[in-house]
Amino acid sequence: MKRNALIVFSFTLMATIFYLIFIYVPTEAVMGIVQRIFYLMVPLGWLTMLAFIVTAVSSILYLQKKNQKWDILALSSAEIGVVFTTLAMATGAIWARPTWGVWWDWGTPRLTSTFILWFIYLAYFLVRNLATEEYRGAAFAAVVAIVGLADIPIIILSISLWQGLHPPALIFESGGLDPKMGMTVGISVIAFTVLYITLLILRVSMRHNEAELRKLKELTA
Amino acid sequence: MKFWSKVMTIAWKDTISELRTKEITSSVLVFTLLVLVIFNFAFGTNRDVLPTVAPGILWTTFVFAGMLSLNRSFIPEKEQGCLEGLVTCPVNREVIYTGKALSSLLFMLIIEAIALPIFSFLFNVPVLSLQIIVITVITTIGFVAVGTLFSALAINTKAREMVLPILFLPIVIPIIIGAVRATELTLTGESWSGLTSWLQIIMAFDVIFVVVSFLTFDFVIVE
Numbered sequence: 001m002k003r004n005a006l007i008v009f010s011f012t013l014m015a016t017i018f019y020l021i022f023i024y025v026p027t028e029a030v031m032g033i034v035q036r037i038f039y040l041m042v043p044l045g046w047l048t049m050l051a052f053i054v055t056a057v058s059s060i061l062y063l064q065k066k067n068q069k070w071d072i073l074a075l076s077s078a079e080i081g082v083v084f085t086t087l088a089m090a091t092g093a094i095w096a097r098p099t100w101g102v103w104w105d106w107g108t109p110r111l112t113s114t115f116i117l118w119f120i121y122l123a124y125f126l127v128r129n130l131a132t133e134e135y136r137g138a139a140f141a142a143v144v145a146i147v148g149l150a151d152i153p154i155i156i157l158s159i160s161l162w163q164g165l166h167p168p169a170l171i172f173e174s175g176g177l178d179p180k181m182g183m184t185v186g187i188s189v190i191a192f193t194v195l196y197i198t199l200l201i202l203r204v205s206m207r208h209n210e211a212e213l214r215k216l217k218e219l220t221a
Numbered sequence: 222m223k224f225w226s227k228v229m230t231i232a233w234k235d236t237i238s239e240l241r242t243k244e245i246t247s248s249v250l251v252f253t254l255l256v257l258v259i260f261n262f263a264f265g266t267n268r269d270v271l272p273t274v275a276p277g278i279l280w281t282t283f284v285f286a287g288m289l290s291l292n293r294s295f296i297p298e299k300e301q302g303c304l305e306g307l308v309t310c311p312v313n314r315e316v317i318y319t320g321k322a323l324s325s326l327l328f329m330l331i332i333e334a335i336a337l338p339i340f341s342f343l344f345n346v347p348v349l350s351l352q353i354i355v356i357t358v359i360t361t362i363g364f365v366a367v368g369t370l371f372s373a374l375a376i377n378t379k380a381r382e383m384v385l386p387i388l389f390l391p392i393v394i395p396i397i398i399g400a401v402r403a404t405e406l407t408l409t410g411e412s413w414s415g416l417t418s419w420l421q422i423i424m425a426f427d428v429i430f431v432v433v434s435f436l437t438f439d440f441v442i443v444e
Contacts, residue, residue: 063437063440116391116394119387119390119391120391120392122387123387123388123391126384126387126388127374127378127384127388130378130379130380130384131377131378131379132377132378132379136377139440139441140374140377140378140440140441142440143370143374143437143440143441144374144388146433146437147367147370147392147430147433147434147437148391148392150429150430150433151391151392151395151430154395154422154425154426154429155394155395157395157422158394158395158396158398158399158422159394159395159398161398161402161418161419161422162398162402
């Protein structure tokens, strides 16, 4: 019951935000219509980070407590995270092309760091699938997530310094935003976060059911 | 001090084994030289571009050499059943980590010590300065800290040595960036003060990852 309510709520929020992004918000003067991608890029970028932090923290808890549920949470968050990371890079490239004329710009610290985070997500899945046994795969993936978490701040710092730019502020820069735009970005972030939580809950419960099923199969086999 | 004596035993075992077979140093050294040759062809005969690309070439070469050398750190153990022997020894897993890391560090430093003068000779770039030696040493410590952990992880997977680059490369990007930029600054005549921010990044990486690898190594070595 609660889950259905959450799904409906999430759907409504996403519908609202799409209305807001494509119809309500005024077109920006300098960049034109393309700037609307910004309202998708910001929440996607934020969720990439959030999903990875959830994965890494669950991994630490899994290694400490050896309880399967933490591993399930970590894996589900990683799955959603990698999808959002891919979307974040795709929207970044789509935004870059009309704005700067190139599909990819190594000069943007955020884009490059997201790319590296994508590789770390990939490493998480690779190690999981290539391990010889499942429990080993889970432990190895957890180690990768923890190492990744320790590395992310240094990666962002070193890439920003490499570009000669100041390290990015934690909150996205918002110099002189129209209040409508500010509100749209805010609601967009909330909508995507609710979407992430909904997907996470669905995925986690699915995996729990799968684990139950497997246990029952083993008992009756 | 019992910890260090056990660590030294493991490191010594690897060193003796390497001294007898010269497996790692000879093959990785030849590989390093060949990579340098290929880079020469990759960049053409334009001599002017060399000072710009030299730091990049140097560090790419060391990264590749490092990956080969780190792979050899655990794979022969697995193949010859030595890993089971190590695990059944009455030592902490952390001792194994530190011992292995120290021996890998030694091998990589030997290879770099031989490769640097040759690089200087082939590319006409003065890399034999104290600054570059310091950069090389601290970056190698970072490589080895993470690489030993991931090498132990990789041998327990189906794809073995193929997994190590995929795990290792994204994680060490900060120190590669640091090393390349610091080398670049040194070659253009910058003094120590200009290098500090990069050296700080590399040293912070080293400290963080020695600690993280030390703590997580236990979960990676399984029988």
